[in-house]
Amino acid sequence: MINKAYKYRIYPTEEQKVTLAKTFGCVRFVYNTALKAKTDAWSNEQRNMTYVQTSALLTEIKAKEEFIWLNEVSSVPLQQSLRNLQSAFKNFFDKCASYPKFKSKHDTYQSAKYVNTAYTFRDGVLKLAKDKEPLDVRWSRQLPKAAKLTSITISKDSSNRYFVSIQVEDEVAKKKPLTTAIGIDLGVESFLATSNGDKVKSINVFRKSQAKLAKEQRRLAKKVKGSGGYQRAKLKVAKVHTKIADVRKDFLHKLSTKLINENQVICLEDLRISNMVKNRRLSKVISDQGWFEFTRQLQYKADWYGRQVVFVDPFYPSSKRCFECGHVAQRLPLNIRKWTCSACNHEHDRDINASKNILAAGLAVLANGANVRRNPTNVELSNSQ
Ligand SMILES: [Zn+2]
Numbered sequence: 001m002i003n004k005a006y007k008y009r010i011y012p013t014e015e016q017k018v019t020l021a022k023t024f025g026c027v028r029f030v031y032n033t034a035l036k037a038k039t040d041a042w043s044n045e046q047r048n049m050t051y052v053q054t055s056a057l058l059t060e061i062k063a064k065e066e067f068i069w070l071n072e073v074s075s076v077p078l079q080q081s082l083r084n085l086q087s088a089f090k091n092f093f094d095k096c097a098s099y100p101k102f103k104s105k106h107d108t109y110q111s112a113k114y115v116n117t118a119y120t121f122r123d124g125v126l127k128l129a130k131d132k133e134p135l136d137v138r139w140s141r142q143l144p145k146a147a148k149l150t151s152i153t154i155s156k157d158s159s160n161r162y163f164v165s166i167q168v169e170d171e172v173a174k175k176k177p178l179t180t181a182i183g184i185d186l187g188v189e190s191f192l193a194t195s196n197g198d199k200v201k202s203i204n205v206f207r208k209s210q211a212k213l214a215k216e217q218r219r220l221a222k223k224v225k226g227s228g229g230y231q232r233a234k235l236k237v238a239k240v241h242t243k244i245a246d247v248r249k250d251f252l253h254k255l256s257t258k259l260i261n262e263n264q265v266i267c268l269e270d271l272r273i274s275n276m277v278k279n280r281r282l283s284k285v286i287s288d289q290g291w292f293e294f295t296r297q298l299q300y301k302a303d304w305y306g307r308q309v310v311f312v313d314p315f316y317p318s319s320k321r322c323f324e325c326g327h328v329a330q331r332l333p334l335n336i337r338k339w340t341c342s343a344c345n346h347e348h349d350r351d352i353n354a355s356k357n358i359l360a361a362g363l364a365v366l367a368n369g370a371n372v373r374r375n376p377t378n379v380e381l382s383n384s385q
Helices: 016-043 052-060 065-072 074-095 205-222 228-262 280-289 290-307 350-367
Strands: 003-011 111-115 119-122 127-128 149-157 161-169 182-188 192-194 267-269 307-310 338-340 347-349
Touching: 003 149, 003 290, 003 350, 016 052, 016 065, 016 074, 016 111, 016 149, 052 065, 052 074, 127 161, 182 228, 192 350, 228 290, 267 290, 267 350, 290 307, 290 338, 307 350, 347 350
Parallel strands: 182 267, 267 307
Antiparallel strands: 003 161, 111 149, 119 127, 149 161, 182 192, 338 347
């Protein structure tokens, strides 16, 4: 059994929009209150607050006159936000994520999660328990018939689009095992290079949309803050941003699916502990390129289909080592894209040579039976394909 999510656009009624806005606000408030309480408990008394304790805190707050408005929305998403906070802390302690941050109403993504006591799903009709009308869902792809719904998450992005992400438990047929293995070097010049000698170009969707973005930003700058024109211009800027994010996500999904379909073992560098992340300029490139999202997709798809992702220590000199003879070059500045090995005279493409070394190192890790999995809990599965 695996957890999978199916995401659909929804078109809430005006009444539903009001309820959702209230719910998002309450979810945020509860999350932030519990985050502050947990942080204080730790920094003042070195005490760890459990989920049960944050839940008791919520009950206490809801009984207070000044927070009576918390009772106007479904209590389920409020409880769920405490669970999300708990997962965020677990990921932090497992070193899979940074310290949880406070949520703001200006965040580009607002969401509320409902478990099955808070909604009904019958004959293809999805309805929140407290709503009069069902949700208007655009069923853009089919929900698997045998799938068991575990929860739904309703979200709104900065372009004011609403979505429902339906989490299901599903049987996934493992793919037929292959004998192929591939090494991948994530690059700055191209998105990636493989040990098969292929290169995949970055999509540069940002660069393409930059002119449009700059135009909308100039318009926004001329508006009076808070005016109607300002709000409309701001929404236009947000729409360019979400378009960029959508195109990038689609690119990453297609690429990760292709690699998983064609290879049994995929080896790449562990970016989490890479020095590159500490370099501010490079870490901007890494986030622009979507490397973390890409490795996350590779991992969960590998889990679904019975493939293996192996992470290689980034301090292994994958670029400077000649794959043909093992000689390690003294210096190889980032701008050198092709080099000739001084020991065996082999001419290398920097990134292809690196990916071949990564493959060899990954296979060595596998042969030694080292623990190569990392396992963030409760990963966002929205948009999974
Ligand atoms: Zn050599």
